[in-house]
Amino acid sequence: MLRLLGIFALALIVVLSALSALYQNYSDQPGEYAISAAQLAKVLEHRDAPLAQRYPLNAVHFPHDLMERMQAGEIIGLDNSNEQILFYHLSDNNVVQIGPFPQRQPESVTQWRLLFIGAMLLVLLAAIWPMFRDLNRLQNTAIRFSKKPFRLPSRTSRRSTIYPLAETFRRNANIVLGYCRMNQDLARTIAHEIRTPLARIKFQLALEDKGSEAARMIAQATGDIESLIEKYLTFAKIEIQEQFISRKQNELNSFFSALSDSLEVQCPDLQIGYYFADGNAWFEPDSLTIAIHNLITNARKYAEDRVDVRFHHDINRCVLTIEDNGAGLGGDALELTDAFTRSATDDQGYGLGLYIVKKVMMWHDGELQLDRSPKLGGTRATLSWPNSA
Numbered sequence: 001m002l003r004l005l006g007i008f009a010l011a012l013i014v015v016l017s018a019l020s021a022l023y024q025n026y027s028d029q030p031g032e033y034a035i036s037a038a039q040l041a042k043v044l045e046h047r048d049a050p051l052a053q054r055y056p057l058n059a060v061h062f063p064h065d066l067m068e069r070m071q072a073g074e075i076i077g078l079d080n081s082n083e084q085i086l087f088y089h090l091s092d093n094n095v096v097q098i099g100p101f102p103q104r105q106p107e108s109v110t111q112w113r114l115l116f117i118g119a120m121l122l123v124l125l126a127a128i129w130p131m132f133r134d135l136n137r138l139q140n141t142a143i144r145f146s147k148k149p150f151r152l153p154s155r156t157s158r159r160s161t162i163y164p165l166a167e168t169f170r171r172n173a174n175i176v177l178g179y180c181r182m183n184q185d186l187a188r189t190i191a192h193e194i195r196t197p198l199a200r201i202k203f204q205l206a207l208e209d210k211g212s213e214a215a216r217m218i219a220q221a222t223g224d225i226e227s228l229i230e231k232y233l234t235f236a237k238i239e240i241q242e243q244f245i246s247r248k249q250n251e252l253n254s255f256f257s258a259l260s261d262s263l264e265v266q267c268p269d270l271q272i273g274y275y276f277a278d279g280n281a282w283f284e285p286d287s288l289t290i291a292i293h294n295l296i297t298n299a300r301k302y303a304e305d306r307v308d309v310r311f312h313h314d315i316n317r318c319v320l321t322i323e324d325n326g327a328g329l330g331g332d333a334l335e336l337t338d339a340f341t342r343s344a345t346d347d348q349g350y351g352l353g354l355y356i357v358k359k360v361m362m363w364h365d366g367e368l369q370l371d372r373s374p375k376l377g378g379t380r381a382t383l384s385w386p387n388s389a
Contacts, residue, residue: 008124012117053097060095062088070095131161138166149177194229198222247282247364247389252311255285259292259309266293267300267307276311281318282387283364288320291360294353295322295381302326303378318366318387323373323380361385 066076070090077085084100134156141152152173156166201222205215256274263272292309299307303324310321354368361368366385373380 004128005121005125009117009121012120013113016113016116051098054091054094055097057090057093057095060088134160134162134166138162138169142169145173149173149180151177194225198225247284249280249282250285251280252276253278256309256311259289262289263293263296267296269305270296270300270303271306272296273306273308275308277313279313281311281313282389283318283385287360287363291357291383292320292322294356298353299324299326299379302328306376308376313387316387318385320383321380322383323376324378325373325376326378328372328378357381357383 062070062076070076070088073090076088078088080086080100084102086100087098089096089098137155144150145152152170154167154170156163156170160166201218205219205222256276260272260274263270296307296309299322303326306325308321308323310323312319354370358368361383364385366383369382369384371380371382372378
């Protein structure tokens with residue numbers, strides 16, 4: 001809005017300057033002359049010679065156009081180069097000279113121009129302020145909705161210029177909110193309905209002979225289904241933004257100690273090395289822990305026995321790399337970050353792990369990159385995000 005007002009003020013100044021120049025160019029011919037009583041008294045007070053003098057017409061040599069104007073009865077004003085003006089008038093074949101008088105100083109119209117520009121800007125401000133106020137409210141509402149969806153009330157007046165836009169946004173936002181809640185309820189319902197029969201199966205298996213081949217196959221299938229449920233619930237939470245990510249300062253030593261304890265239980269067959277400097281960094285610990293768990297779970301499928309977790313940061317950016325000594329990813333690495341997309345050689349995953357990592361980085365205003373590890377020879381996943389709130 002301020003930029004629009006500035007442009008309008010500049011346009012007014014240019015237009016008024018152009019009109020003033022045109023007026024001066026086409027109105028510099030003398031017209032009627034007015035002399036105030038004070039000006040006349042001042043001239044008479046300091047003047048010994050008569051104020052008016054007569055000269056024979058043949059004694060005065062004026063240009064032809066001036067002579068024609070005097071003969072037509074016009075009073076001619078001429079500058080005598082001393083900031084004074086002399087007036088000439090033809091009377092009975094005599095030229096009457098009146099003066100000299102000090103020239104009138106041109107009246108300054110700058111203040112009137114400023115008043116005019118100010119008035120026009122106030123009119124423009126009164127006209128556009130309601131529209132920009134409503135646009136600002138709509139923008140703030142859209143920002144809040146993008147962080148955490150909520151039902152939008154109808155706050156924009158029907159008389160507002162942007163009412164059609166605001167009403168369309170409100171309806172679409174409420175539709176999106178309905179889909180998000182439906183997906184959330186569906187995910188919880190599916191998880192509950194599937195976990196109940198799974199618990200019965202696991203209980204029955206505990207009573208049966210665990211050494212039989214059928215029991216082992218059922219136990220493995222049950223574990224796969226439970227893993228799928230956990231992945232899907234994590235995916236649903238990430239997809240509908242059940243919890244809004246808010247970065248905060250974390251002490252690195254405490255974060256990686258807790259991470260090491262959880263991964264030691266989850267991946268006891270891996271040698272996981274942690275490399276980081278002491279200090280604090282900005283990130284959301286819960287979501288970043290989920291991302292790291294997903295990356296190491298993926299690495300566990302392909303790594304021989306080693307995974308390195310490296311973290312370094314400066315005042316501007318944080319960089320976390322996770323690399324393994326496996327065979328590495330193929331040419332479809334970038335496609336694996338899409339939801340429900342699996343590698344051609346992956347017969348165990350569900351295509352959600354890297355997508356969840358990608359979502360976590362999007363919430364951190366960061367990015368995920370996949371390439372080959374120059375040290376271990378396997379896959380290297382690089383997470384980077386701004387080191388700020």
